[in-house]
Every structure is written in structure tokens, then in C-alpha cells.
Amino acid sequence: MSNKKFYFDQAVAQDCGLKEAVLYEYIRFWCEKNKKAGRNYNDGHHWTYGSANTLADQFPFFTPKQIWLGVRSLEKNGYIITGRFNKKNYDRTKWYRISDKKLVP
Numbered sequence: 001m002s003n004k005k006f007y008f009d010q011a012v013a014q015d016c017g018l019k020e021a022v023l024y025e026y027i028r029f030w031c032e033k034n035k036k037a038g039r040n041y042n043d044g045h046h047w048t049y050g051s052a053n054t055l056a057d058q059f060p061f062f063t064p065k066q067i068w069l070g071v072r073s074l075e076k077n078g079y080i081i082t083g084r085f086n087k088k089n090y091d092r093t094k095w096y097r098i099s100d101k102k103l104v105p
Helices: 010-015 018-037 052-058 064-076
Strands: 080-083 095-098
Touching: 010 018, 018 052, 018 064, 018 095, 052 064, 064 080
Parallel strands: none
Antiparallel strands: 080 095
């Protein structure tokens, strides 16, 4: 068992739920890391990507379906934007970035 610590934004947790706040922080962290490294730049923003199954590996306490629902909730509530920037048309991996209007410092 690992000793990973997870952080989340209280405002997102209160607005959407704890699961969504944990996912939001993960997306925010990787978008910021990609920005510093100059990676995954599309449509004027830095993005991160991953399937629900891949994200479930990072969060063993969430099922892929819970992650999918959490991401959908974040998108519906305006916290994240999703897109597809895959090189292969058959690749259905979603890309995520933090929404400008809901940006939480």
C-alpha cells in the first residue's frame, strides 16, 4: 500500500463533490506541469489526457465508471474542458484542461 497524499480544492468539493475535487486537482496539477515543460499545447492551452481506466490506476479507490462520471460532472459544472487531440482517429482518449471561467488559484 502506498502512502500517497491527495489534495483537493474545497470550493470544488463543496460545489461538485469530493471525487470531483480530487480529479480536478489531478487535472490542474498535470496541466500546470505540462505548461512548465512546454508539452501538450493545443488551442491556446496546455492539456493533460487519460482514459478512465488509466486514471483509475492513479486512484485505486475510484472505479473507471466513477472517474468517468466525475469528469462528466466537472465538465457539466464548468470546471474543466474536454477535447480530443489524438494523432490516430481511432484513439478515443479524452484530453482535459481547467476552464478559464472556473479557474481556482
